[in-house]
Amino acid sequence: MSFNNLFGSIPTRLADVPLLEFLDIRNNSLSGNVSPALKRLNAGFRYENNYGLCGNGFPDLEICGSPDLINPNRPEAFGPKNHSTKDIPESAKVPSNCSEARCSNPSKSPQASLVVGVIGTIVALTVIGLFAFSAYRRRKQKIGSTFDTSDSRLSTDQVKEVYRRSASPLISLEYSSGWDPLAKGGTGFSQEVFESFMFNLEDVERATHCFSETNLLGKSNFSATYKGILRDGSVVAVKCIAKTSCRTDEAEFLKGLKLLTSLKHTNLVRLRGFCCSKGRGECFLIYEFVANGNLLQYLDVNKGSDKKLEWSTRVSIINGIAEGIKYIHANKGKKPAIVHQNICAEKVLIDHWNNPLLSDSGLHKLLADDIVFSTLKASAAMGYLAPEYTTTGRFTEKSDVYAFGKLVLQIIIGKRNITPGMWQGAENCKFEDFMDPNLEGNFSEHEAAKLVAIALRCIQESPFCRPSMENVVQELSRLS
Incomplete structure (x- = not known):
């Protein structure tokens, strides 16, 4: 009913x-x-x-x-x-x-x-x-029975039945003409995943006050992100992605969504769920809200700013970023190894306890190729893009390692842009030439020297000379 x-x-x-x-x-x-x-x-x-x-x-x-x-x-x-x-x-x-x-x-x-x-x-x-008939059907039917075995497709009515039998808010799809990622091919989602991740469009609209401008956190060339409050009182960030920015192959898009649900780590922004609305022509990703902004806001700060990071906090942030990248690079259980492709200070969010959380991990799996390419312009301008990309046009795990090395230097130096003098000071371990003056000398020279050495190895021109993130994490564990 x-x-x-x-x-x-x-x-x-x-x-x-x-x-x-x-x-x-x-x-x-x-x-x-x-x-x-x-x-x-x-x-x-x-x-x-x-x-x-x-x-x-x-x-x-x-x-x-x-x-x-x-x-x-x-x-x-x-x-x-x-x-x-x-x-x-x-x-x-x-x-x-x-x-x-x-x-x-x-x-x-x-x-x-x-x-x-x-x-x-x-x-x-x-x-x-x-x-009585409804109870009988519910006992007999399984999620898999909604698949049409003749062509391995889900009809619109069958997908609606899956949605009606879901036990909690997960993927809500409006069924009218147009975009419908679940209409073709098997969903690839288990019932448990449905029950964990589905949201209703109405819930998303209520949480964001119908995507009010007052709740707008930011915009990019392909998405807008809004702050929202769910009915249980939890605060979320809702990323709205236009259909025109998504992969046209709905099976690939669905695989991307499935990948996002498999990413679970203390140093990744937690995905709460998603909701696709073909009526609006948008897909909504609902993430846990991270209160203290992104790492970019902690660079180039004034001496008395509340964004100034102590040395121990900087070391902790570097360790957390490394752990997060190591996790996405690993192939464990149901989670395949992936490359982030867009690691930068803006993609590192800071929570209440100054823990770093990588955002947008796996997001490129949902986006059209031209959108993915356009997102790289900012990374290239900031120096995060590995040099081999210009010749190969491909990303590897070593591309992420390169971006991590650049991040480490930015965190230590406290600046977005690293001058030639700072580079030379870092290479020669002349702390007075590159260390953030906001630290006022309150840092461990031993740790700083080790971190600089790790960063310089990560940004080697040849990807074959860069360490893996697993090796980086091992070196960081021996820091003190």
Whole structure:
């Protein structure tokens, strides 16, 4: 019964149906009190996105306030003993010649009572039959059964069935004409992934106040990012990517989404979920919000700035970045090895505890090639782009290593742009020529010398002379 534009209240007698095991009424316009007896269904009762509902003992519902709402045994609208018109929608047509007396005094004849009784019995048996059949189908069907075995495709109706049977907010897809990443080929997602990552478009719009400009965090040539607050109070960053910036091969796009769900590390920005709307022509990636901005904001700061980083914090940030890159380069379990391709100070976010988190890891797997290429211009201008890319046009793990080396020097020196004098000072370990003056000499020369040596190895012109990130992490572990 989900997605059916139902309105009114939930009949309290529904909870007494003995064979009732599942009740899915999500995404309707129902209102009123929910009977406490429905709590016996546990996870089998799905009621999300009915904003007029209230009830006691249901974590996602507001507690009913008025006395007539908190009584689960109140007369139901249009029941045998209540012929109130309070639940008739405004658009309903009520005969104008119906008098007050006639409407308030229904016939009491035996014939009428018999007809009402027969109709009530038929309706009750029909409801019980529908719920019994629904329970049977839910027990028998598996997620895999929604695939059409003749051509390994998901039809629109089948994908809708997958969505209706999902147990929590994950990928919400609007089905009209146009872009539909899940309409072709197997989804490649397990039910567990669906249950962990799906969001409804309505939830995303509510979280961002319909993508209000006041919540805008930033824009690029292919996306916009908004701050949002989910219904559970958690703060998120919603990255909106236009359909025209995404891969046209929907199977490849879907593989990219699956990859993003597999990335889980303490030094990566956590992906909460995603939502594709072909009606809007956009894909939304919902990330955990990182409060303290990006690393770029901690470079070129004034002496008294609250963005000034202590030496121990800088060392910790370098270690965290290295761990994050090492993780994405590794091929472990269900996570394939990937190259970030766009490591720079702007892509390193800093949390409340000054821990670094890499953002946009794997994002290039969703984007069209021309968009990926355009994002490299800023990296090239800042010196993060490895020299071999200009001749090969390809990224490797050693490309990320090169960008990491540049980041290490920027963090130590405290500047975005490194002058020739600073380069020479770093190569000769003349600390007074390159160390950030904001440190005021409060740093370990031993650690600084080691970090500079690691950075210089990472930015060797030949990729074959650069260490792997695994080796870098090992060297950093022996720093102190």
